[in-house]
Amino acid sequence: MAKTVDEIAEAMYNMIKEATGLKKLKATDLTKAIIELYGDEADKQLCKDAIKQLVNSGRCVYTYFGGSFIELPHREGAAND
Amino acid sequence: MADTVVKTPKLDELEKGKWPSFVKEIKMAAKTSPMAQDLLGQLELSYEQKLGHWKHGGIVGVMGYGGGVIGRYSDMPDKFPNVSHFHTIRINQPSGWFYTSKALRTLCDIWEKHGSGLTNMHGSTGDIIFLGTSTPHLEPIFSELTKAGFDLGGSGSDVRTPSCCVGPARCEWACYDTLAMAYDLTMSFQDELHRPAFPYKFKFKMSGCPNDCVASIARSDMSIIGTWRDSIQIDKDAVAEYASRGMDIKADVVDNCPAKCMEWDGKELHIENSYCRRCMHCINVMPKALRPGKDRGATVLIGAKAPIIEGALLASVLYPFVKIEAPYQQIKDVVAKIWDVWCEEGKNRERIGEFIQRVGLGNFLDAIEVEPVAEMVAHPRENPYVFYEEYFEEDETAEEQK
Numbered sequence: 001m002a003k004t005v006d007e008i009a010e011a012m013y014n015m016i017k018e019a020t021g022l023k024k025l026k027a028t029d030l031t032k033a034i035i036e037l038y039g040d041e042a043d044k045q046l047c048k049d050a051i052k053q054l055v056n057s058g059r060c061v062y063t064y065f066g067g068s069f070i071e072l073p074h075r076e077g078a079a080n081d
Numbered sequence: 082m083a084d085t086v087v088k089t090p091k092l093d094e095l096e097k098g099k100w101p102s103f104v105k106e107i108k109m110a111a112k113t114s115p116m117a118q119d120l121l122g123q124l125e126l127s128y129e130q131k132l133g134h135w136k137h138g139g140i141v142g143v144m145g146y147g148g149g150v151i152g153r154y155s156d157m158p159d160k161f162p163n164v165s166h167f168h169t170i171r172i173n174q175p176s177g178w179f180y181t182s183k184a185l186r187t188l189c190d191i192w193e194k195h196g197s198g199l200t201n202m203h204g205s206t207g208d209i210i211f212l213g214t215s216t217p218h219l220e221p222i223f224s225e226l227t228k229a230g231f232d233l234g235g236s237g238s239d240v241r242t243p244s245c246c247v248g249p250a251r252c253e254w255a256c257y258d259t260l261a262m263a264y265d266l267t268m269s270f271q272d273e274l275h276r277p278a279f280p281y282k283f284k285f286k287m288s289g290c291p292n293d294c295v296a297s298i299a300r301s302d303m304s305i306i307g308t309w310r311d312s313i314q315i316d317k318d319a320v321a322e323y324a325s326r327g328m329d330i331k332a333d334v335v336d337n338c339p340a341k342c343m344e345w346d347g348k349e350l351h352i353e354n355s356y357c358r359r360c361m362h363c364i365n366v367m368p369k370a371l372r373p374g375k376d377r378g379a380t381v382l383i384g385a386k387a388p389i390i391e392g393a394l395l396a397s398v399l400y401p402f403v404k405i406e407a408p409y410q411q412i413k414d415v416v417a418k419i420w421d422v423w424c425e426e427g428k429n430r431e432r433i434g435e436f437i438q439r440v441g442l443g444n445f446l447d448a449i450e451v452e453p454v455a456e457m458v459a460h461p462r463e464n465p466y467v468f469y470e471e472y473f474e475e476d477e478t479a480e481e482q483k
Contacts, residue, residue: 026238027278028424044421052276055145062147064139067430068237068277071140078136079216080158080165 003041008034008050013059016072024069027051087111087121091128107199116197116213119163123155134161141168141216143223147277149233150219166215167197171208171234172226173267173274176260177247178203187229195222206284207244207295208234239277240270244301245287246294254364255289256307256377257405262287265409279420280427280436290373291361297385297396302433303416304382304396305405309374312354313363319370320350334363378404381412383419384434394434397442401456418449 012030019025031047051070054060063069063076075081095104107124110117123134138152151169158165172188188209192198197213204210209231214222223233234242243266246252248259266285267274273283286297289307297304324330330350335343342356343363350370352363364371381403382396403411419433422445427436437445446453 026280026429027276028280028427031278031424048272048276048278051278052145052272055147055276058144061140062142062237062277064147064152064237065137067281068147068239074140076138076140076152078138078152078154079140080154 001041002043003038003046005046005049005053008038008042008046009053009059011037012047012050012070013054016054016060016070020072024063024065024071026067026069030070087118087125089121089125092121092125110198114193114198115163116167117199119155119161120167120197120199120213123157123161123164126157126160135167138166138168141219143219143233146233146275148236148239148275151236153213164213167213168216168219170196170211170214170219170222171204171206171236171242172211173232173234173242174203174207174209174244176245176263176267177250178207179247179250184229188231191222191225191229195225205300206234206241207286208242233275235274235282237277238279238281239275239283240273240279241282241284242274243267243270243285243287244295246289248287248289252289252294253368254292254307254361254373256309256373257289257379259287259289259305259307261407262305262405262409265407266412269413273420279424281430281432283420283433291359292365298382299385299393299395300387301385301396302383303399303419304385305379305412306382307373307377307405308359308380308402309377310402311374311376313352313357313374314372315350315352316370316372317349320367321348323367323370328367330367334366337362337366378402381415384432384437386432386434390430390432391435394432394438396434397437398456398458399451401454415449415451422448 011034015030015033016025030051031044034042034047035044054070055062058073060070061073063071089104092104096102107117107121111121127134134156136154136156138154141152142148142150149171151171153167153169155161155164155167189200192200192211195214195218196211199212201210201212211222226232243263245259245263246255249255250260263285283303284301285303285305286295286301287305288295288297291306291308293306297306320330330345335345339360339362340356340358342353344351364373379402380398381400383399384394385396386394399415423433423436426440431439442457443453
């Protein structure tokens with residue numbers, strides 16, 4: 001049975017949380033990891049929708065460090081507050 | 082009104098000469114913008130110390146978007162507090178850079194209210210560039226821009242704002258409607274433009290003819306250059322008129338033809354169209370006498386890039402000729418396949434051209450299900466780098482027979 005966008009978003013969120021401070025994950029990393037985890041129960045469109053949900057809800061943000069990554073919101077080191 | 086005047090002896094040198102000066106423009110803005118004044122101060126210091134003072138801020142943006150804002154912070158916020166934040170905003174330009182004066186005033190009003198007032202019309206990406214604002218102003222700017230009918234452009238690992246030449250709006254050489262195609266691709270790939278999901282950036286540039294005024298062959302991952310596949314249209318009387326007015330047709334046109342496909346007998350110009358390379362030289366020299374053919378379309382090329390991680394690449398031919406008609410399905414279908422393969426196998430920060438070099442054009446064509454053709458060459462008329470399997474089989478059979 002195909003996974004829902006909510007389930008995939010949750011799984012992605014946990015992956016991002018676990019990788020925080022260790023590795024920055026790109027959208028392609030998350031998509032590949034989810035498809036490896038769920039096999040036929042997930043596809044690229046579901047992953048795309050899940051990322052959109054995570055970013056639109058503010059649970060995750062896009063960041064740029066030489067390429068674009070998806071991370072948990074945080075205070076950036078370079079920021080002058 | 083800024084109350085202090087920054088001394089900028091080094092920057093003043095850049096105001097000398099007859100050409101436009103960005104220093105002159107920043108100084109003009111500094112009369113009313115404290116941000117522009119601190120920018121001058123920090124820049125002067127950078128010239129003195131030969132050291133940049135910008136930090137890259139990678140997390141700034143507007144809600145839901147992953148592109149369009151490039152974060153910048155000063156590393157000397159105490160000395161230059163007004164440029165403590167100095168983010169750049171990219172705004173999706175209209176196709177061909179056509180504006181009403183009202184639209185330009187609207188953009189400037191928004192920017193003077195929320196930013197430094199400094200713009201770059203346009204950046205090398207093609208976008209309208211707003212230079213210098215702070216994080217709290219990002220959402221209000223975005224909101225006012227969208228109300229005025231504008232949207233942010235691309236940045237980061239996404240589709241960059243598609244860009245095109247002025248095309249049929251102002252140019253008689255346009256072999257297809259570049260403006261319509263740029264608009265269509267922009268609207269079709271909104272998701273890919275605002276939500277970075279690729280290994281690295283992907284640029285579309287559309288030129289209406291082989292003059293390639295937007296330099297798409299050198300600067301875009303997918304370059305769509307107008308061309309024709311029948312014969313150059315000749316107005317013989319106009320050719321004769323050029324000759325009678327003193328043009329040396331042999332020296333200026335025939336001898337400069339890279340394909341040597343033209344002959345001039347003093348009265349008539351003959352073109353062997355099967356050898357023509359569509360370079361546009363003869364048409365550019367005699368615009369009243371020669372025109373592109375009537376069967377028009379475009380050559381689609383892939384893989385150009387400027388040097389960043391690795392060296393510069395020129396694009397290679399993907400389709401020698403396609404008819405360019407809305408809804409551009411052939412292009413969109415192949416783009417989807419290219420993105421699929423590249424997202425699956427591409428390395429972080431690897432452009433599509435670098436990816437093709439790494440895996441080989443033959444394997445890449447296999448993966449995107451495009452048949453190799455003779456026009457896929459590294460340089461015109463030489464060095465094809467697609468290897469046909471049957472040749473290897475023939476070689477192997479010959480070896481076995483020995």
